[in-house]
Amino acid sequence: MRDLRTGLLAAVLWAVALLCIHVPALALPLAGAAGTGAAASALLGRLVRRRANGLIVLMLLCSSAVGLAVAGAQPARAMLAESDGRAVEAVVDVSSSASVGADGRLWFDAHTVALGPPGQLRPISATVRVGVARTDGIEMGARLRVTGQAKAAEPSEQAGLVIFGADAEVVQRASGIxxxxxxxxxxxxxxxxxxxxxxxxxxxxxxxxxxxxxxxxxxxxxxxxxLSHLTAVSGANCMIIVAAVFWLVSLAGGGRTLRVVLALLALGAFVVLVTPEPSVVRAAVMAALAMLSILLGRPSAGLAMLSLAVCGLLIADPWFAGSPGFALSAAATGALLVLSRPLLRGLGRWMPAPLALALSVPLAAQVVCGPIIALFSEQQSLVSVPANLIAEPAAPxxxxxxxxxxxxxxxxxxxxxxxxxxxxxxxxxxxxxxxxxxxxGATVTVVAGPIAALVVGLLSAAAVIVLVRPASRRLRMASAAVIVIALAIAGGRMLLSGPLAPLSTPSEWSIAGCDIGQGDAVLIRSAGRTALIDTGPDPDALRECLAQTGTTRIDLLVLTHFDLDHVGGTPAVQGMVGTVLHGPVTEDDERRMLARLASAGATLRDVSAGMSGALGDARWRVLWPDADPVVFPSGNDASVVLEIAGGGVPRTLLLGDLGAGSQRLLLSSGRIRGTFDVVKVAHHGSRDQEPSLYAALRAPAALISVGEGNDYGHPRAETLALLDAAGSQALRTDQRGLVLLGLRDGELLVWSTRAPPAG
Incomplete structure (x- = not known):
């Protein structure tokens, strides 16, 4: 039914478009008997209507073509959706380069030849996304047989199905070119x-x-x-190739036509070399249009050519519309055509011409692409323009x-x-x-979405106006005021998160629950020594917490387990760690992470229950996991559980992501002795908790490291209820920000960077 509706909508759009083509012609005879002035007005009206109708016709034609393309793809996508959540076998032709994902698999796009339950293949032609263990021979044009678990993709994604491969066999290697x-x-x-x-x-x-x-x-x-655009094939790479060939041919005395032909041939060869996947073809098209419009001396025609290319690519593959890369490619090309020259003239007033020329292109791309990036990225780079200015000359x-x-x-x-x-x-x-x-302050974390895009767009527009200097003095002054306010806010933030950060936190803290989003990172210090239990998901967030607390050295790093939300921020402390305590290691990427820490000077210790040591004047002891665990060999239930006390540190228990079953075993083991002042609640306050453990701890403070607005519903209401029943006050980083705890005259004190919620 959805396919029929889409097809009917496309047919209606085609019919309306064809009707609109004749609307201007119907108005032509109406100016017949009018006077001279009336005739001129009528002619002007006809021209305006003709242009407006032309735009309407173009939009309708493009919409109808897109509708037909989507309708044509729906039957295959519906067949793919039938495999959602099932084990499948697929024969696929690789259609993109492969890249390593966060899960260690090699991920690539492919066209299916056949797909179905294992041993029951049936022919189907559709695009899928495949992840497999590292296997030789995964190159564009190769045919693979993949077995794995399937998951239906979102309707906005180009691939209709995602296959998490458990086994992959190269049926036929790439051949020919x-x-x-x-x-x-x-x-x-x-x-x-x-x-x-x-x-x-x-x-x-x-x-x-x-x-x-x-x-x-x-x-x-x-x-x-x-600088991430330099690490993959983009329009910049393609333009470098075109410009280099154009320059070499011109040195040899070749004419403009020969230069253009050879440059485009070289671009085609480059696309084949780096694999002609959709993103590369898109970048090549954009680069070719931008370079041709400039090199042919017709920059004014560039926007029309760009618009035509965008429409053509969207008609050929409507799912480009949901691709940030497509939007960024088109925006960067448009910026090169429209903004680079005005910015070059504006910058030329402030600096030498060669420097202005080098800066105008990355600045034009940055001011246009920044708002688009803010729509989907929580990280905005504040050093992008100077970094590009320094790095760009080396890229060609x-x-x-x-x-x-x-x-x-x-x-x-x-x-x-x-x-x-x-x-x-x-x-x-x-x-x-x-x-x-x-x-x-190299990056700033924002809430991705329309508001962030609007703010970044306003700042970008203000920067362009200040540099270009339009005739309106009022507009120039308003833009300058926006820039000054933004710089003042950014400068204050840099000072408060940098050199002045320790001044904003009390000096008496001994435990710091870092505000690092959905993950764990807890600092503990005693007598000038500092321990960090887990590193959270994001290196930048952890760096900010270290700056806020004035932490420059980690004497003891405890990695409770290797989930990304507990170890993703580890690069932030690489080179500043003395000793690393870690639990069971089972994956290659975990071993590589530990090897990087060791190569940077850290000592590694695989710990288990019973091990102990000192942190300044405080003592720590490992309560979990058991040596050579059988029941919980890895993962959440094998989290390192640590208790620490003394030397100004409140008696504290850190539970990692321990689940209810392992919490019961820990409690019954007899290793929990007496009550505690602070408990780091397991697994961000999930409902997988053992109430009797928290009742036995009777900790006045329950630290919950959790991300604001997370998708898991953490902390769960039932967990908050059992903490309340145990007499523990929940201290949530999503509500309080950085949470600091310490002792003064034996009394537990709590500070936080945000006021606790009322009630």
Whole structure:
């Protein structure tokens, strides 16, 4: 029924569009007997109506075409939806490059050839998203047989089904031009990663868009510094290729036509080399349009060409409409066409022309893309423009020289020479990202959505007006006032979260529940020594908490278990940790995380119940898990449970994410002795709790580390009720922000950065 409605809607739109085409013609005879002035007015009216009707016709035609495309895709998507939640077997053709996801799988888009329950395949043609364990031969054009669990995708997603692969077999390797491109890429990646860090892992991303060698820390730094567009194939990469070929041909004396033809041929070859997946094709189209409109001396036609390309891409694949990447590509191209020249003139009043030219392009892209990013990203980079100004000159060198290393793979000494030459600009970008992302106030956390987009858009518009200097003095003054207010707020925030942060918190605290969102991060200090129990989900949020509390050294880091909301912020403390206590390790990514901490100078200790030690004048003891646990070998129920007391620290029990079953076993083990002053409530206040444990603890303060507006309903009402019954006051980070606890004359004191809710 949905397919029929969509098809009927498309047919109606086509009919209305065809009718509108004739509306201007119907008005033409009406000016016949009018006088000269009336005829002129009528002519003007006809022209206005003709343009308005033309826009209406275009919108209706595009809408109807999109409707037909969606209707045509619905039967296949409906067949895919039947597999939701089931085990499936699929034969798929890889249609994109693969990238490592947060779960360690290689994720890629693919076209299905057949799909069904294991052993019951039936033909179907549709797009799916597949994640598999790392397997050789996953290249564009390869055919795989995948077995795994299926989950229906959202209607707004291009892929109709997501397959979490448990097993993958390469049925047929990539052949022809795709095989040549895959071999060339693999040879270059191997050559690049033999070079030293920093820069080696980043070079394949800069040159051919292969980001599999980019570490998590570098990826976070690239995001925070606004340089992430350089780590994957984007319009910038494509424009570098076009500009380089255009310049080389012009040096050889080639005419404009030859330059354009060869530049476009080179762009096509580059697209094949980096895999012609939809995002790359989109970037290539945008780059080709932008470069052609400028290089042909017709920038005024660029917007019309851009509009045509956007309409064509949306008709060909309507699901681009829900892609942030598509919106950012189109916006950045439009910014290059419309804003770069006015900004160049404006910046030219303040700085030398070469510097203004280098800054105008990234600034134009930033002011236009910033509001779009604010719609879906909670992190806004405040160092993006200077970081791009520093890094951008190196990007063309790394891209072009890296491609030369690819193309000369048949002559290894020459390829090695080019790869080594490309490593230097890649290292420059790597260091730029790490340094700028570590600056105080490098990023600001916002609530993603229309309000954030409106604020960022207002600031962007004000910045453009100040630089371009329009004729209206009132508009210039208002924009300058907006910029001054924003800078004052940002400067105050940087001071309060940086050098002045310790002044805003009382000095008597010994326990700090960090406000890091949906996750755990608790600081404990005694006699100048500091422990951190878990690191939360986000390195930036943890850095802010460390700055607020004046923490520069972590003597003891306890990783209770390896869920992302407990260890995701670990990069923020890498290099400042003395000893790491951790529970059972079962996955490769967990071992890699611990290895990075060890390589930065930390000592690793795999702990179990009975181990103990000192933190300053305080003593700590591990109560859970048992050595070589059988019942709970890993995960929440194997969380490290720690008690600590003395040396100014209230007697505290930290429960990690321990569930009710393991809480009962802990209580019955006899390791819980006496009452406590503070309990860190397990699993962010989920309902998986054992009431008798909290009744036995009788802790006056129950710290709940939880994210505001989380999707889990944490803390649950029943958990809050059992805490109240045990005489414990719930101290929630989502309501109070940073929560600080300490002792004064034996009395437990509580501070927080936000006032507790009334009642």
């Amino acid at each position: 795709f095989a040549i491109a895959a071999t060339t890429r693999a040879d270059f990646v191997a050559r690049a990663t033999r070079l030293p860090e920093p820069g080696a892992g980043l070079l394949p991303g800069l040159a051919v868009g292969d980001t599999r060698a980019v570490s998590e820390e570098l990826n976070d730094a690239m995001l925070a510094s606004g 060198l790394a891209t072009v020289i890296g491609l030369l290393a690819c193309l000369t793979a048949a002559v290894p000494p020459v390829a090695d020479l080019f790869a080594a030459a490309a490593w230097l600009p890649a290292a420059w970008i790597d260091v730029t990202a790490r340094v700028t992302s570590a600056l105080p």
